[in-house]
Amino acid sequence: MMKILQILIAIVAMGFLVNIVKADEAADVAKQKGLVDLSPSKPETGVVFAVCIFELENGEKKLVDHRHADDMVDCLKEKRAAVQKYKTEKGEGKVTESFLFSCDKVNAEVKIEADGTWHIIKILGRHDAAYKKKKSYE
Secondary structure (H helix, E strand, C coil): CHHHHHHHHHHHHHHHHHHHHHHHHHHHHHHHHCECCCCCCECCCCEEEEEEEEEEECCEEEEEEEEEECCHHHHHHHHHHHHHHHHHHHCCCHHHHHEEEEEEEEEEEEEECCCCCEEEEEEEEECHHHECCCCCCC
16 A cells, blocks of 8 residues: 555656646746746637747748647647647658747637637737847847
8 A cells, every 4th residue: 555655656746847847848948939928828818829830931931820728838738749740741851841830929819618618710910018029139
């Protein structure tokens, strides 16, 4: 019985550590992007985290798909899933050459279902208020 309890405690501790690592990764990505507002998505206001999927054509970025996320940690998880999906659908190698995947806080048209779930209908643009303004020399 004691052995089972020790195993359960170890499993819970590992899960806790994994969540800390994911939060640290999210904070690092946010810092690189200049994202200072890491508050969770607020679908009722249309300010949400999203994985934006751009297709690169002739040096131009064109938004071709998106996935909603509750927060930055969830966004990174969804980003990995999107990369995997595009690799499977488009074939190995083409993903990194043709597509750009980015986690951003965006303004969006959002549909909220009766059960509280939500999804993005249309991305309107990056939510600039959530990002640190860059200096002119940066």
